[in-house]
Amino acid sequence: MRQITEAIAGGRLKSGDKLLSHRDLSEQLVIAPLTVKKAYDELEALGFIQSSRGRGTFVAANLPQPDHEADLERVGQTARTLLAQGYLAGLDFDGVVEILKAAHTQITEKETA
Numbered sequence: 001m002r003q004i005t006e007a008i009a010g011g012r013l014k015s016g017d018k019l020l021s022h023r024d025l026s027e028q029l030v031i032a033p034l035t036v037k038k039a040y041d042e043l044e045a046l047g048f049i050q051s052s053r054g055r056g057t058f059v060a061a062n063l064p065q066p067d068h069e070a071d072l073e074r075v076g077q078t079a080r081t082l083l084a085q086g087y088l089a090g091l092d093f094d095g096v097v098e099i100l101k102a103a104h105t106q107i108t109e110k111e112t113a
Contacts, residue, residue: 001039001042001043004019004039004043004048004049005043005048006107008048008059008063009107010107010108010109011108012108013059014059015059015060015061015062015063016058016059016061017058017059018056018057018058019040019049019056019057019058019059021056021057022036022037022040022057023036040057044057046064047060047062047063047064048060048063048064082096082099082100083096086099
């Protein structure tokens with residue numbers, strides 16, 4: 001779920017893009033097919049993907065509309081948690097920012113393989 005939502009957020013997956021079948025993805029990730037199916041089911045329930053029998057699974061044409069106020073609150077809480085964990089690990093603010101920059105690159109970089 002995380003990988004798919006990050007790919008959508010980072011622009012690597014766009015509305016209408018076809019996803020691998022849950023069986024093919026499970027083989028690629030070396031995890032149980034049922035695990036991928038459950039993740040796909042949850043992503044579909046959240047509105048990120050759509051399944052069409054006989055056609056496959058696609059990134060939803062109309063992605064869920066964000067609740068900006070709730071999203072900002074979640075991001076703020078996550079930021080506080082990240083900073084606390086960074087400080088406990090011996091990092092300073094700039095060290096935490098470097099980790100954020102690396103994560104940004106990972107989320108937004110286009111796959112080259």
